[in-house]
Amino acid sequence: MAQRILALEFVGDRVRAAVAERSWNSFNLAGTYDKVRADGETDLSGALSRLIAETGQPDIVISALPADRVAKRLLELPFKDTRRLHQVVPFALEEHLPFPVDNGTVAFTRVGREADHTLVMAAVVRKTDLQHHLDLLQKAGLDPKTVTLAALALAAMFTRTHNGAKPMAHLVVEGDESSTSVVLVDLGGTPRALRSMPGGLMTSGGSAVSQEAAAPILNSVRQTLLAHGEEMDQTEVIVAGAAAAYPEVRRLLSDSLAMPVRDGGAFDYTGIFEGSVPNAGKYSSCVAMLLGELPSKPLDLINFRQGEFLFRGRVRGDLSPFYTSGILAAALLGVILFRFALGVSANLHRLSQVNAEIAAVAGPVLGKTDPANARAQLKTGIAKTNQRLTLIGGNLTHSPLDTLVAVSQALPPRFPVEMADVQIDSNGLRVTGQADSFTTVDQAKEALEKSGYFGSIEVAHAKAGSDPSKVDFRMDANFKGATPANARDDAANERDE
Numbered sequence: 207m208a209q210r211i212l213a214l215e216f217v218g219d220r221v222r223a224a225v226a227e228r229s230w231n232s233f234n235l236a237g238t239y240d241k242v243r244a245d246g247e248t249d250l251s252g253a254l255s256r257l258i259a260e261t262g263q264p265d266i267v268i269s270a271l272p273a274d275r276v277a278k279r280l281l282e283l284p285f286k287d288t289r290r291l292h293q294v295v296p297f298a299l300e301e302h303l304p305f306p307v308d309n310g311t312v313a314f315t316r317v318g319r320e321a322d323h324t325l326v327m328a329a330v331v332r333k334t335d336l337q338h339h340l341d342l343l344q345k346a347g348l349d350p351k352t353v354t355l356a357a358l359a360l361a362a363m364f365t366r367t368h369n370g371a372k373p374m375a376h377l378v379v380e381g382d383e384s385s386t387s388v389v390l391v392d393l394g395g396t397p398r399a400l401r402s403m404p405g406g407l408m409t410s411g412g413s414a415v416s417q418e419a420a421a422p423i424l425n426s427v428r429q430t431l432l433a434h435g436e437e438m439d440q441t442e443v444i445v446a447g448a449a450a451a452y453p454e455v456r457r458l459l460s461d462s463l464a465m466p467v468r469d470g471g472a473f474d475y476t477g478i479f480e481g482s483v484p485n486a487g488k489y490s491s492c493v494a495m496l497l498g499e500l501p502s503k504p505l506d507l508i509n510f511r512q513g514e515f516l517f518r519g520r521v522r523g524d525l526s527p528f529y530t531s532g533i534l535a536a537a538l539l540g541v542i543l544f545r546f547a548l549g550v551s552a553n554l555h556r557l558s559q560v561n562a563e564i565a566a567v568a569g570p571v572l573g574k575t576d577p578a579n580a581r582a583q584l585k586t587g588i589a590k591t592n593q594r595l596t597l598i599g600g601n602l603t604h605s606p607l608d609t610l611v612a613v614s615q616a617l618p619p620r621f622p623v624e625m626a627d628v629q630i631d632s633n634g635l636r637v638t639g640q641a642d643s644f645t646t647v648d649q650a651k652e653a654l655e656k657s658g659y660f661g662s663i664e665v666a667h668a669k670a671g672s673d674p675s676k677v678d679f680r681m682d683a684n685f686k687g688a689t690p691a692n693a694r695d696d697a698a699n700e701r702d703e
Contacts, residue, residue, distance in 0.1 A: 208227045213226075277331075278355065279329075310331055311330065351519070475493065626640065
């Protein structure tokens, strides 16, 4: 959503304003306005309220202090550090003030650099005057983000709008019937002089004042030009404000200075604003202040909202109060993502190890296979083996494979017994083989008894074998509930007889 920016200037009994609409990639001049104080109103708050009713509530407000309320000086300081500038500028300005610097609010802006020196335009306003200005705006429900000096903004705007002419120094004369400001800007765009004077070059009816009435202002303009005489031949004079609308005023200046004078209101601002821009005329100062909120390369305005007068309001659409929270949230999200990535990496490593172990175990049986399918393939292989064993041994109560597993689990690893022949039937297990001693044969019998898988177990015979270090044995192990082996043998003998 576009932000609505309102720039205000108080001129005698009038409130002049310019409104711009700004989005992330556009800047449009929405209109200019002029409201007069009505009869019976003690201040301009009523005119301000009528202005807001017509323009709508703004998102950002910029206002200008009357030039005659502000003391200003161009200072050259032998360093560039911003922190030192904030410390030194008030004291450097104090010697030019008619009152203690503690009674005023100091603001400055960098206007140029020369080698290691910094040029700043410094200004100070009495705290009482600034408070009165803010109170007046507050009556209309306005809290300005910036309180500035309109004449300086105006001169900077003309530096950005060369209008097809070659870059050159210019002297901006801005005023109406009650006051006049003069700003001299050199070829590089640096303000070299800034003066404010009571009185104007025009009457309330719009005609030029007499030569006698204009003499103090004209003399001040000449002195400003003479003080920078090296640039006089390359300087153009620009008239802005209400006086720019009257040819008589421009003619008065041209005749007195013997120089051509241009109408600042007729400059082309399309390089700054998008869309059509009407003749700014008496609203030039307000239009210039809007440049402080350009989406890119905004004008660096002097801002008296410093110290105890610091702007603490909220601006709709301004995300700067959330920058810190956003940075912290982004950092937290980064930590969460990092931990998640570490967890995924650890799980993938663990999965790789498990797959390697599955491949090592299942490989001798299944060959090269996918570890994810090893279990299913093993189950399939076991089922096929059971089918084959069933075909070989009939419908056995105890699976031969289960019996072998029971024997394998019952006997300790590396048990010194070699099984030469294993026979399994529905009743039990018959094993013949060799052991390293008679004791080992007894230990094998005890191990099978403890397994719980078999019932009666007996050693049919055990004797020394052909190898003197070996013992030949035969062991019969019956399944639980099955007929003992000797009974089976007797029954078999009876059948034979």
